[in-house]
Amino acid sequence: MLQLARSFGSRIAKKGFHFLPDFKLKCGLEIHTQLSTQNKLFSLSTNDPFASASLPNHHTSFFDVSLPGTQPTLNPEVVLLATKLAVALNSRINMNSRFDRKHYFYADQPMGYQITQHYSPFAKGGFLELSGSLDTIDEDFKRIELVQLQIEQDTGKSVYRGSEGRSLIDLNRSNVPLIEMVTQPNFTDLKQVRAFIKKYQNLVRHLGISTGDLETGAMRVDVNVSVNEHPRVELKNLPNTSSILSAVKYEYQRQVELIQSGETDRYSGFSETRGWTGSSTVKLRSKETTIDYRYMPDPELPSVKLSPSAVQSVAQSMPELPDAVLRGLMSEPYNLTLKDAKILAIKGNGHDQLYTQTDLLKFYLDTFNCYSELSGQRLNPKLPTNWIIHELLGNLNRLQLTLAKAAEAFPPQKFAELLMLIQDDKISKASGKLLLFHILDETNTSSLAQPVDLGALIESFDLNTIEKIDMNELKEICIGIIDEISDPKLIEGIVSGKKKNSLKFLVGQGMRMSQGRIKPYLFEQAFKDLLEVKW
Amino acid sequence: MSKVLTRSTPVWWLPRKFYSQKTRVIVGPRLKSLAEIKDYVGKPTWSVEEYLQTSSTSKAQPPSRKDVEKLLKLSGLPNENVEVFQATLGKQLAFINKVQSLPVDESLDPSHARIIDRNPEALDYESLSHSVGQQEAQKDKEIGEVGGSWDSTGLAAISENGFYVLREGLLKNRK
Numbered sequence: 001m002l003q004l005a006r007s008f009g010s011r012i013a014k015k016g017f018h019f020l021p022d023f024k025l026k027c028g029l030e031i032h033t034q035l036s037t038q039n040k041l042f043s044l045s046t047n048d049p050f051a052s053a054s055l056p057n058h059h060t061s062f063f064d065v066s067l068p069g070t071q072p073t074l075n076p077e078v079v080l081l082a083t084k085l086a087v088a089l090n091s092r093i094n095m096n097s098r099f100d101r102k103h104y105f106y107a108d109q110p111m112g113y114q115i116t117q118h119y120s121p122f123a124k125g126g127f128l129e130l131s132g133s134l135d136t137i138d139e140d141f142k143r144i145e146l147v148q149l150q151i152e153q154d155t156g157k158s159v160y161r162g163s164e165g166r167s168l169i170d171l172n173r174s175n176v177p178l179i180e181m182v183t184q185p186n187f188t189d190l191k192q193v194r195a196f197i198k199k200y201q202n203l204v205r206h207l208g209i210s211t212g213d214l215e216t217g218a219m220r221v222d223v224n225v226s227v228n229e230h231p232r233v234e235l236k237n238l239p240n241t242s243s244i245l246s247a248v249k250y251e252y253q254r255q256v257e258l259i260q261s262g263e264t265d266r267y268s269g270f271s272e273t274r275g276w277t278g279s280s281t282v283k284l285r286s287k288e289t290t291i292d293y294r295y296m297p298d299p300e301l302p303s304v305k306l307s308p309s310a311v312q313s314v315a316q317s318m319p320e321l322p323d324a325v326l327r328g329l330m331s332e333p334y335n336l337t338l339k340d341a342k343i344l345a346i347k348g349n350g351h352d353q354l355y356t357q358t359d360l361l362k363f364y365l366d367t368f369n370c371y372s373e374l375s376g377q378r379l380n381p382k383l384p385t386n387w388i389i390h391e392l393l394g395n396l397n398r399l400q401l402t403l404a405k406a407a408e409a410f411p412p413q414k415f416a417e418l419l420m421l422i423q424d425d426k427i428s429k430a431s432g433k434l435l436l437f438h439i440l441d442e443t444n445t446s447s448l449a450q451p452v453d454l455g456a457l458i459e460s461f462d463l464n465t466i467e468k469i470d471m472n473e474l475k476e477i478c479i480g481i482i483d484e485i486s487d488p489k490l491i492e493g494i495v496s497g498k499k500k501n502s503l504k505f506l507v508g509q510g511m512r513m514s515q516g517r518i519k520p521y522l523f524e525q526a527f528k529d530l531l532e533v534k535w
Numbered sequence: 536m537s538k539v540l541t542r543s544t545p546v547w548w549l550p551r552k553f554y555s556q557k558t559r560v561i562v563g564p565r566l567k568s569l570a571e572i573k574d575y576v577g578k579p580t581w582s583v584e585e586y587l588q589t590s591s592t593s594k595a596q597p598p599s600r601k602d603v604e605k606l607l608k609l610s611g612l613p614n615e616n617v618e619v620f621q622a623t624l625g626k627q628l629a630f631i632n633k634v635q636s637l638p639v640d641e642s643l644d645p646s647h648a649r650i651i652d653r654n655p656e657a658l659d660y661e662s663l664s665h666s667v668g669q670q671e672a673q674k675d676k677e678i679g680e681v682g683g684s685w686d687s688t689g690l691a692a693i694s695e696n697g698f699y700v701l702r703e704g705l706l707k708n709r710k
Contacts (some may be wrong), residue, residue, distance in 0.1 A: 039670055044680040056697040057687045061679040065687050070678065076666040095657075098646065105611040107701040112611070158701065225644035292609060299649045305657045313660035528663070535565065 017249045019189075023256045024360075027187035027248060031200060033210045035081045035178045040064065041153050042072030042115065042301075046122055046459055049154070049173035050216060056170040060194050066110040067284040070299050074099075078177045079304060082122050083210040084329060085179060088203060088321060091126030091149055095306050095517040099151075099298040099434075104469055105404045108156035109417035116152035116180075118295045121147040122304070128199060131261045134326055134338065135195040144196055145184040154178050185224060185232070190245050197221060199322075205347035206322050206357075212238045212347075223248055229254040230264055231271040236284065238276050247276040251317075254281065322346070325361070334368065335381045343389050354396045355403030363407055366386050370416030374424060383419050387436075395437055401444045409443040414452050427458060430516030435461070469522060481509045494527075496534040503527060582631070597625025 019025060039046050045061040063070040086093050100118040126146040130137050156171040181200075187193050201219060204210040211218045223246055226232035233251055238244045252276070258264050274281040320328075322345055328334070329341035344361045368384045374457070392415075396403060422432045438461070439452060485491060485506075493499030494506070503524065510523035527533075566572050598606075603620045607613070647653045674680040679687065686691035693702075 038667070039610060039674075039680075043678075044670055044674045046682050048682075051682075055683070057699070058697075059682045060687045065677070065679075067690075075670075076658070076663040077670075080660075080663055080667065103609070105609075107699075159698070167701040167704070168695060169701055170698055292605075294609070297646070297649060300651065302651045302655045303646070305655050307657035307659045310658055310660045 016292070017253070018529075019252070020256060023227050023252075023259065024229075025188055025248075025252050026185045026226045026229070026232075027193055028185035029181075029183045029187070029193070029196065030222040030224070030234075031181045031197075032220040032222075033085075033181065033212070034219070035078055035177040035179060036208070036210050037075060037077040037081060037177055039075055039077070040175045041075055041078055041151070042175055043074075045175070045178065047176050049157075049176050049218075051172050056168070056172065058172060060171045060174065065171050066112075072115060072298070074301060074304065075177065078151060079306070080314060081177075081207075082149065082179055083306070083311055083316055084207050084209055085181075085204065086123035086126065086149055087311065087315045087318065088207060089123075089126040089128055089146060089149070089181075091123035091146060091305065093123045093311055095118060095308070096120070096303050097151075098123045098303045099301045100295050101298050103294040106155070107167060108158050108171070108174070110156070110171065110174065114153050115298055115301070116153065117150035119297065120303075121148045121150035122179075127205075128196065129323075130192060130195050130199065134323060135199060137191045137195050139188065139192075142186075142192055144186045144192070145181040147184055150180050152178050152180055185226070190248060192221070193248060194241060194245060199242065202322055202346050218336065219242075225251045227259060229253060230255065230259065233271065234273045235281060236275055243276055243278070246263055247281055250276075250279075251281050256300075319358075333372065333379065333381060334385075336385055340385055340389055343393075354401065359403050359407075360388075360393075363403060363412060366412035367415045367419075370413050371419045374416055374420045377468075378423065380423060383423060384416075387415070387419060387422075387432075391433060391436055392440075395440045399440055399444045401440055405525060406440055406443055410439050410452055414454065417454055421454065421458070428516030430511070431458075431461075432517070469518060471526075474518065474522065474526050475530065477513060478506075478523065478530050479511060481506055481513070482527075482530065484509075491531065495531050495533055497533070575636065597621045 034049065035047075038445075039045060040061075043061040043063040045064055046059045048059050051058050056344060057065070061070075063072060085091075097117055098120040099115050101113040102116050102118060103113040105112060124147070126149075127143050128146070130139075130142040130144065132138065132289050136254075154173050154176040156169055156174040159168040159170070161168060183196075187196070201212040201214075204212045204219070213219060214221070217239075221238055223235045223238065223244060224232045225248055233255070235244075235247050235251060240249055255264075273284045275284050276282075325345045326341045327337070329336045329344060330338060344364055345357060347357045364384065367388060368381075371384050372379055384446045392406070395401070397404060418432060418436065421427050422429060427435065435454070436458060438457070460505075480516060482491065490499070490502050490505070495504045504525050507520050507523045510518065511520055571602055598621060600621065603617050603624065606616055606624075607617075607620070644653075656686055676684045679685045688697060688699055690701050693700040
């Protein structure tokens with residue numbers, strides 16, 4: 001069976017991928033998201049599922065390992081985070097949701113059942129809207145409707161030791177809170193699937209309810225795929241976005257081939273669950289062997305009764321949602337490009353990062369406001385963007401300095417003053433770059449004098465633009481540069497006017513030597529005079 | 536037919552049929568002291584034995600061999616003593632049928648069929664946030680809620696470097 005599936009795979013891979021107009025793809029997603037609560041769902045052990053590498057079974061209470069006689073108590077933080085997500089996804093919150101037991105036997109599930117919400121989930125309905133302008137999809141707008149959100153327990157982790165014929169079980173992840181979100185089968189294209197995953201991932205990071213990482217399993221995506229209304233196939237074990245997309249492509253083509261060959265009745269007359277091997281999907285189980293979960297209301301947990309004011313208060317405590325932030329940054333007065341707006345507003349995975357997007361966005365907005373006040377009518381919106389996104393972030397990476405530390409030493413007000421000095425030509429761009437790097441470098445080594453006095457620094461480094469230039473001195477610099485040129489054809493080209501652009505090279509050398517403090521047009525004139533250029 | 540009081544019915548969980556069947560349960564007066572409870576429990580108004588006896592005459596079919604084997608598999612139990620289970624389960628089914636045929640209060644909310652607070656207070660934002668703030672102080676070492684406060688694999692028959700160990704056979708025989 002496995003062998004058959006593999007040969008199938010290579011055949012499809014060689015043909016390349018495209019959707020066929022007569023075969024309509026229909027997809028739905030089921031996403032499990034680990035909540036970043038302080039503690040676990042039904043106990044007060046620390047929620048740190050990744051402690052396992054060095055400390056297996058470290059964060060496990062009696063309940064988490066299901067010692068007899070222990071009972072669950074709901075963690076209220078889970079309710080707050082679930083409410084946030086439900087509000088952000090426009091879902092109808094169930095003011096009286098309940099927990100149920102889903103029974104199955106597996107080694108990483110010590111109770112013999114998972115506590116989940118089957119009969120009366122936390123929230124129903126809702127949607128996430130994708131747009132052509134923000135989310136790289138072909139349609140202008142695409143609304144993905146949601147079925148429901150439910151709160152449930154995560155399981156432990158098994159490390160399979162094939163050679164020893166046994167598995168090692170770590171229950172650090174046991175009883176970690178999850179939200180399962182199920183969408184309607186609204187996806188008709190791979191771009192929509194990719195965009196939705198990215199958008200949902202950013203949303204949970206933005207709301208601070210999960211790290212949203214696929215790689216660590218903090219977010220796990222299962223996909224339902226059906227073609228031309230044939231029974232759906234559920235794809236599981238998809239570790240990252242590219243395997244999700246590859247698996248959908250593979251499954252689409254597999255189902256199309258089954259339909260074309262008239263074998264649908266034989267092979268997919270019933271829904272089945274398939275896994276992804278990295279190159280093909282393989283059957284895990286079919287409907288015939290579906291597990292009977294024997295759901296029952298959990299007799300130990302009271303219903304989760306919420307007051308309407310609780311939902312209202314959570315909604316009010318939430319930050320502006322990512323789409324609104326992006327649209328705001330892309331319009332007056334900021335006028336950022338989508339790419340730059342995303343740098344400020346879209347969350348990375350947070351690992352090894354020197355700043356959070358929230359802090360970066362705040363630094364940008366504060367700086368923009370200060371600069372806007374100082375510059376008044378002469379506001380150039382590109383200046384703060386370029387200097388923060390390119391210069392500042394570049395330097396932070398180079399120095400491995402956190403934004404928090406940098407902002408403490410060089411706050412938005414000072415940053416705006418620096419921008420004004422550059423805008424007013426008080427210092428050249430090159431000097432500005434040197435100055436910014438110097439300040440950040442000093443901050444890093446904690447040798448910066450506080451508060452930063454830009455004027456004094458400019459004075460001490462002699463960075464002021466040279467207003468009055470001694471023409472003789474300028475001439476000498478230029479002679480020095482010309483003498484250094486080893487290729488006489490370059491000078492000949494300039495004099496004859498055949499290679500006018502070479503003059504720019506000389507000007508560039510002059511700018512470098514004067515560290516940008518002498519204006520380029522002065523150099524240009526001086527070189528022309530010296531070389532007796534007629535053009 | 537004697538009255539059935541909810542207090543004496545073992546209502547841990549009733550099968551799904553319970554929810555659809557509109558039957559009636561009569562709830563007695565509230566018991567106010569331990570003495571009253573002792574007194575109440577001391578005088579049984581009905582017995583399981585009685586129902587089992589009366590039901591043995593009814594025509595309840597024991598579950599089929601196939602059903603019992605499926606149940607054993609679901610419960611992770613070895614496929615042994617099937618006839619014994621058939622007989623025992625047959626008796627239990629007859630008992631459940633009997634219980635379900637009794638008159639109960641039709642106005643009863645099925646979600647109340649659990650021995651927990653039926654009308655918990657609605658949670659508001661302040662109480663939720665407050666409870667979250669209290670968690671750190673409430674972590675209880677006695678029930679292992681402090682990381683590393685107990686050797687959780689110490690009770691297991693086999694463990695390895697802090698992991699529980701599962702012998703492969705259990706996994707393989709799932710299907």
